[in-house]
Amino acid sequence: MYESKRLGYLFVLPFILGILAFNLFPFAASFALSFTDYPLIGAPTYIGLENYEKMVFDDDLFWKSLTVTVSFAVIVVPARLAVALFIAQVLNFKLRGINFFRAAYYLPTILGGSIAISVLWKFLFQQKGLVNIILDTVGIDPIPWLASERYAVWTIVALNTWQFGAAMVIFLAALQGVPKSLYEAAEIDGASFWQQFRNVTLPLITPVIFFNMVMQIVNCFQEFNAPYMITEGGPLYSTYFMAIYIYDEAFKYFNMGYASALSWVLFFLIVSIAGVLFWSSKYWVFYSGEKERAR
Amino acid sequence: MSSSKTMGARPRRRLPSSAEVLRTQRRERISLALRYIILSGVGLLMLYPLFWLLGASFKSNQEIFTTIWFLPKDLTQLLDFSAYYNGWMTRTEFTxxxxxxxxxxxxxxxxxxxxxxxxxxxxxxxxxxxxxxxxxxxxxxxxxxxxxxxxxxxxxxxxxxxxxxxxxxxxxxxxxxxxxxxxxxxxxxxxxxxxxxxxxxxxxxxxxxxxxxxxxxxxxxxxxxxxxxxxxxxxxxxxxxxxxxxxxxxxxxxxxxxxxxxxxxxxxxxxxxxxxxxxxxxxxxxxxxxxxxxxxxxxxxxxxxxx
Missing domain, CATH: 1.10.3720.10 (MetI-like)
Structure with a gap:
């Protein structure tokens, strides 16, 4: 029965229709719209490269949101991966209660994207919220986290780093897949813990580091909920992420053409970074060539 | 076990002395303790905000602003669910x-x-x-x-x-x-x-x-x-x-x-x-x-x- 091409196509049909209707068509339409002026009322008018020209030469807000988004990703992606790998390494041991810790660390990832957590996060960083109360007890003056251009983005960074769980469980599974015999051999050769980590663990988990990195980058460039809720893009646009800018242009001011152009720039950015990563992967990602992993 | 295969090829290892065994055991125990300390510390750092907020829902504004401990000073406040009731009812026409x-x-x-x-x-x-x-x-x-x-x-x-x-x-x-x-x-x-x-x-x-x-x-x-x-x-x-x-x-x-x-x-x-x-x-x-x-x-x- 599994040779039946007809059945195979029949079962995959929903996906073909869905991908055409909800992905490929909108994807192409978005590209086409980026060359138009389309205030939602009336038909879109073709204006050539005007949207892109305006963006590059005449839109400080675009540059601001681009800077905010990129610097956010540059901080959050390594921070998240480092914390995730560190915790996974600590958990990778014959521990009692490993399941409890793993679940506890994964919890923020599950809840973190919700509006409720953003609301609660806002309270933690209020002028008199928990964070400043703690700083006060150790003798540090309260920091105006949400009201200051300099610190606001750090509340979002903290929230995002807090959600390292997804990367952590993937790292942990990869660490558990590194054959014990390699460590035993390294031990006999007198390798220190750090040397073992550097020369045995790291090379073997590079495929997973690569995977996590790509996923986190795609994720971080689209950050929306937290800055929209916690800091509302401010103060002084210091947390005005690209995703918020696109949302505002599209659904607040109904500049569908300009919003499409902005989202294509964001898309292009993500694709180029992913492309560079894929290209560089042949120099640093190590595939051992064996598919199955030891249990 | 995968090691049994390689054992034949490699010269037999000498048996570790009892001092060595003790040292390894001690090292393992220290490592284990260190791991628990890190895990609990990070766990506390991650989950305490959630507990603090849970406690805050039973506190007055004044108390939220000032206390680091998650439970309200007056524990009978834990029986007062008025914040939950008010939040649930909202200020709109819908609950x-x-x-x-x-x-x-x-x-x-x-x-x-x-x-x-x-x-x-x-x-x-x-x-x-x-x-x-x-x-x-x-x-x-x-x-x-x-x-x-x-x-x-x-x-x-x-x-x-x-x-x-x-x-x-x-x-x-x-x-x-x-x-x-x-x-x-x-x-x-x-x-x-x-x-x-x-x-x-x-x-x-x-x-x-x-x-x-x-x-x-x-x-x-x-x-x-x-x-x-x-x-x-x-x-x-x-x-x-x-x-x-x-x-x-x-x-x-x-x-x-x-x-x-x-x-x-x-x-x-x-x-x-x-x-x-x-x-x-x-x-x-x-x-x-x-x-x-x-x-x-x-x-x-x-x-x-x-x-």
Whole structure:
């Protein structure tokens, strides 16, 4: 029965229709719209490269949101991966209660994207919220986290780093897949813990580091909920992420053409970074060539 | 054990002296203690804010502002659920009962159509052979990297053409076509790991494709499908930008939008009310997570490791 091409196509049909209707068509339409002026009322008018020209030469807000988004990703992606790998390494041991810790660390990832957590996060960083109360007890003056251009983005960074769980469980599974015999051999050769980590663990988990990195980058460039809720893009646009800018242009001011152009720039950015990563992967990602992993 | 094979080839190791054994044991014990200290420390750092907020929902504004300890000074305040009541009733004409019902009206159909469409498509990818399959599969992988934000504007225009703005259709319909590709991928990977023996036996017994799918494949897929259902449940509960774009009538707001509204309406006057209702909003997801955390972690793990 599994040779039946007809059945195979029949079962995959929903996906073909869905991908055409909800992905490929909108994807192409978005590209086409980026060359138009389309205030939602009336038909879109073709204006050539005007949207892109305006963006590059005449839109400080675009540059601001681009800077905010990129610097956010540059901080959050390594921070998240480092914390995730560190915790996974600590958990990778014959521990009692490993399941409890793993679940506890994964919890923020599950809840973190919700509006409720953003609301609660806002309270933690209020002028008199928990964070400043703690700083006060150790003798540090309260920091105006949400009201200051300099610190606001750090509340979002903290929230995002807090959600390292997804990367952590993937790292942990990869660490558990590194054959014990390699460590035993390294031990006999007198390798220190750090040397073992550097020369045995790291090379073997590079495929997973690569995977996590790509996923986190795609994720971080689209950050929306937290800055929209916690800091509302401010103060002084210091947390005005690209995703918020696109949302505002599209659904607040109904500049569908300009919003499409902005989202294509964001898309292009993500694709180029992913492309560079894929290209560089042949120099640093190590595939051992064996598919199955030891249990 | 894998070491038994190599043992023969290598000269036998000398037996470690008792001093060495003791040293190794001590090192292991220190390592273990250190690990527990780090894990508990980080765990506390991560979870304490949640406990503090839980406690804050029973405190007065004055006390929230000043105390680091999560329990209220006067423990009888823990019996006072007025913040929960006020938060639930909201300052609008609707209560959170309406908003929760709305959320479930989105979540339940969406989970169901996701399960059906993902199973069908994953079944096709994992079991059937036909020209173009590889191409379709690589498109599926590619769309995982496609940021949804690029598609928002045209999708909105499309649903507007279809007259579906301010309905739940834009939030549910796409999932009926298996384009939440993360889930399809997860099921494909799982199905590939299952031997075909039972299906082959059933084919010989004369099962047709749908009988085979329903009676043999779906039961085998159960763990993967549970993961899919749970993830989709929580992600849809968490979804904010979707409803924000498509739902404009307050009466139809899901919980996420209603929370944003409560926050805007009451500002920073009644802290405890907002905190309380946020905690309530997290309860469905929390419950689901604690009942079935194994499935979440297995699902998250398999997405990254296999394939």
């Amino acid at each position: 959170f009962a309406t908003y929760f019902l709305n959320s479930f009206l989105i979540v339940v159909p969406r989970v169901i159509v996701t399960l059906i469409s993902c199973t069908l498509v994953a079944y096709s990818f994992a079991r059937f052979e036909y020209p173009g399959k590889k191409f379709l599969f690589s498109i599926m992988i590619g769309t995982m990297l496609l940021p949804p934000i690029v598609l928002r504007v045209p999708q909105y225009l499309m649903f507007k053409e279809l007259g579906m703005i301010d309905t739940y259709w834009p939030l549910i319909l796409p999932s009926a076509f298996a384009i939440d590709t993360f889930f399809t991928f997860l099921v494909v990977q799982f199905l590939r790991g299952i031997p075909r023996d039972m299906e082959e036996a059933a084919i010989i017994d004369g099962c047709n494709a749908l009988q085979l799918l329903w009676h043999i494949v779906v039961p085998l897929l159960k763990p993967a499908l549970i993961s899919v259902a749970l993830f989709q449940f929580i992600w849809t509960m968490n979804d904010f930008i979707g409803p924000l774009i498509y739902i404009s009538t307050v009466e139809k707001y899901p919980v996420s939008l209603a929370l944003k509204m409560s926050m805007d309406v009451s500002g920073e006057v009644d802290w405890a009310n907002i905190i309380a209702i946020s905690i309530v909003a997290l309860l469905p997801s929390l419950t689901v997570f604690f009942l079935a955390q194994r499935y979440f972690i297995e699902g998250a793990t398999s997405s990254g490791i296999k394939g």
